[in-house]
Amino acid sequence: xxxxxxxxxxxxxxxxxxxxxxxxxxxxxxxxxxxxxxxxxxxxxxxxxxxxxxxxxxxxxxxxxxxxxxxxxxxxxxxxxxxxxxxxxxxxxxxxxxxxxxxxxxxxxxxxxxxxxxxxxxxxxxxxxxxxxxxxxxxxxxxxxxxxxxxxxxxxxxxxxxxxxxxxxxxxxxxxxxxxxxxxxxxxxxxxxxxxxxxxxxxxxxxxxxxxxxxxxxxxxxxxxxxxxxxxxxxxxxxxxxxxxxxxxxxxxxxxxxxxxxxxxxxxxxxxxxxxxxxxxxxxxxxxxxxxx
Ligand SMILES: Cc1cc2nc3c(=O)[nH]c(=O)nc-3n(C[C@H](O)[C@H](O)[C@H](O)COP(=O)(O)OP(=O)(O)OC[C@H]3O[C@@H](n4cnc5c(N)ncnc54)[C@H](O)[C@@H]3O)c2cc1C
Numbered sequence: 001x002x003x004x005x006x007x008x009x010x011x012x013x014x015x016x017x018x019x020x021x022x023x024x025x026x027x028x029x030x031x032x033x034x035x036x037x038x039x040x041x042x043x044x045x046x047x048x049x050x051x052x053x054x055x056x057x058x059x060x061x062x063x064x065x066x067x068x069x070x071x072x073x074x075x076x077x078x079x080x081x082x083x084x085x086x087x088x089x090x091x092x093x094x095x096x097x098x099x100x101x102x103x104x105x106x107x108x109x110x111x112x113x114x115x116x117x118x119x120x121x122x123x124x125x126x127x128x129x130x131x132x133x134x135x136x137x138x139x140x141x142x143x144x145x146x147x148x149x150x151x152x153x154x155x156x157x158x159x160x161x162x163x164x165x166x167x168x169x170x171x172x173x174x175x176x177x178x179x180x181x182x183x184x185x186x187x188x189x190x191x192x193x194x195x196x197x198x199x200x201x202x203x204x205x206x207x208x209x210x211x212x213x214x215x216x217x218x219x220x221x222x223x224x225x226x227x228x229x230x231x232x233x234x235x236x237x238x239x240x241x242x243x244x245x246x247x248x249x250x251x252x253x254x255x256x257x258x259x260x261x262x263x264x265x266x267x268x269x270x271x272x273x274x275x276x277x278x279x280x281x282x283x284x285x286x287x288x289x290x291x292x293x
Pocket of ligand 1: 009010011012040042043046065066067068098099100101103107121122123124125126127128129130131132133134135254256259
């Protein structure tokens with residue numbers, strides 16, 4: 001079959017799974033300086049799905065697209081190390097403060113600039129915002145079909161792709177025509193590890209902003225003059241032709257008014273023995289308060 005053009009949406013997120021005691025400020029907001037940034041876990045699953053398709057359909061090209069602050073270029077480098085062909089950063093202060101509506105609008109504009117494409121893969125959800133809305137909203141804006149919770153690609157041909165979806169009570173097999181968007185579930189295979197040769201090849205890949213930074217050594221700048229593939233494209237508002245009223249804070253109807261740190265404490269504790277009487281009474285109690293049954 002003909003090679004595919006796949007776009008993977010990948011987000012850099014604070015590592016909320018390893019929260020230390022000083023990760024929250026007294027006012028309940030996240031102390032981002034204390035949390036290392038990582039590749040959003042579901043997005044690594046999406047990258048693996050793309051790489052798996054590339055293994056099955058030779059000549060397939062994978063482009064990773066990320067929107068975020070300048071440091072999010074790490075996501076592009078990590079994608080290169082694991083097998084992605086191209087990477088693009090959407091980065092501009094004016095995109096800051098975006099909710100899911102503005103994020104999906106911005107990503108959709110970036111995807112349109114990368115067109116033609118066959119498949120867009122996103123993670124199911126990001127571990128910081130946790131909404132799982134950006135994938136489906138992007139498909140809506142691109143006016144293409146979407147398949148959510150994808151666990152595995154069963155088959156594909158020039159016209160359609162057949163995927164297994166992981167649902168709460170089982171699985172569902174669905175097909176979609178190209179181009180389409182899929183969100184990838186965490187039950188899909190883990191992403192393959194970095195390839196040493198690719199790390200050597202791409203470790204000096206930089207955006208223009210990184211290249212101009214004082215901390216970038218001269219030999220890296222010289223390498224960039226000879227090796228075009230090291231340059232990570234960086235797109236701002238004008239590059240993707242975005243409308244100002246649809247991006248950043250202006251394009252975000254969601255306003256997070258307050259973030260509270262909630263510590264759950266057990267109200268009451270009961271000690272039960274392993275006797276049949278105690279177990280029976282516990283089951284009756286759990287049925288009565290609708291915990292089970
Ligand atoms: C505590 C908190 C609460 C929030 N609550 C809300 C809310 O109620 N409503 C709201 O609209 N926004 C909310 N936001 C903002 C929201 O996190 C951002 O809009 C974010 O840019 C996208 O939403 P998400 O992280 O939930 O992504 P999800 O929708 O969970 O992400 C799904 C997938 O979309 C792709 N994706 C998402 N963002 C990017 C990106 N920047 N670059 C590339 N790919 C991406 C990834 O593949 C990701 O796996 C909240 C943020 C925080 C920190």
